Amino acid sequence: MNKNLLSLAQLSRKEIEDLISFAEKFINDDGTFKKESLFPDKTIANIFCEPSTRTKSSFEIAAKNLGCNVLDFDTETSSLQKGESIYDTVDALSLMGVDMCVLRHSESVIHELTQYIPEMSFINGGEGSISHPTQGLVDLMTITQHKETIDDQNIVIVGDLDHSRVTASFIEGISNFDFKSLTFSGHPEMCKSFHNHPKGKYEPDLNIAIEGADVIVALRIQHERLEAQDIVDIDQYKYEYQINSERLAMAHEDAILMHPGPVNLDIEISTMVYESDQCVIRQQITNGVAMRMAVLSQYLSG
Numbered sequence: 194m195n196k197n198l199l200s201l202a203q204l205s206r207k208e209i210e211d212l213i214s215f216a217e218k219f220i221n222d223d224g225t226f227k228k229e230s231l232f233p234d235k236t237i238a239n240i241f242c243e244p245s246t247r248t249k250s251s252f253e254i255a256a257k258n259l260g261c262n263v264l265d266f267d268t269e270t271s272s273l274q275k276g277e278s279i280y281d282t283v284d285a286l287s288l289m290g291v292d293m294c295v296l297r298h299s300e301s302v303i304h305e306l307t308q309y310i311p312e313m314s315f316i317n318g319g320e321g322s323i324s325h326p327t328q329g330l331v332d333l334m335t336i337t338q339h340k341e342t343i344d345d346q347n348i349v350i351v352g353d354l355d356h357s358r359v360t361a362s363f364i365e366g367i368s369n370f371d372f373k374s375l376t377f378s379g380h381p382e383m384c385k386s387f388h389n390h391p392k393g394k395y396e397p398d399l400n401i402a403i404e405g406a407d408v409i410v411a412l413r414i415q416h417e418r419l420e421a422q423d424i425v426d427i428d429q430y431k432y433e434y435q436i437n438s439e440r441l442a443m444a445h446e447d448a449i450l451m452h453p454g455p456v457n458l459d460i461e462i463s464t465m466v467y468e469s470d471q472c473v474i475r476q477q478i479t480n481g482v483a484m485r486m487a488v489l490s491q492y493l494s495g
């Protein structure tokens with residue numbers, strides 16, 4: 194069993210389905226999470242070198258629900274600020290007895306870290322624009338809660354796709370399933386790598402893309418990763434790409450709307466749509482804890 198979760202490309206369909214079933218078992222009938230002291234001798238460090246609310250907090254809650262010791266590593270007051278490398282930082286934590294690092298970093302350092310410190314277990318908590326595997330698992334879990342199967346769905350992903358590690362991991366995960374269609378939509382300047390994509394078709398007109406969709410994944414404009422020349426006019430963007438009531442009505446009547454968060458409310462999604470029954474974004478956040486309990490259990494046992 195691999196003790197590192199670096200990418201969804203490393204998981205088979207069965208492994209994804211097993212993780213989803215495992216995560217469901219951590220949710221009580223009343224929606225609360227099971228608390229079991231399964232790993233009292235394990236210490237997990239959350240190292241988030243980029244901002245996070247959902248991923249970091251859900252990993253911390255998940256680890257505590259499993260009885261782990263959790264080190265909330267503060268990058269701002271750490272010796273990273275004195276120029277210490279991420280490699281020496283993780284090595285120091287390993288020498289102190291940390292068993293697992295959940296790492297978010299703007300660069301793809303996690304792969305080398307697994308070679309540099311092989312005794313440590315690593316979970317990818319977000320790797321630049323490359324990969325966010327646990328968010329992909331949360332998204333697939335949320336689809337299974339609303340659709341009989343992940344197969345046979347018409348899926349639309351809309352937004353700033355080029356900078357979306359969530360999209361990259363979602364595509365890796367969904368590639369294990371027999372989806373009916375996968376359509377990418379969004380401003381052409383934000384979807385340059387998707388104009389000719391092997392897994393789906395690019396449709397710049399969202400009104401066409403969303404027609405008959407079963408699953409819609411909306412994405413945030415990642416201002417922090419955009420170059421100046423990529424900045425788009427927000428009013429024009431909303432006019433063309435906001436998921437509002439009129440656009441949602443073009444999708445299948447039981448379509449679900451997902452978003453990894455954080456949401457720029459009234460930019461990529463209107464408030465009315467956010468508050469509608471078809472919007473499952475809040476459920477994705479809750480699923481984040483259960484899925485991360487499943488991932489931690491799996492990879493701590495690896």
Ligand code: CP
Binds near residue numbers: 244246319325453
């Ligand atoms: N979806 C997600 O990664 O959210 P955070 O940046 O808040 O962790």
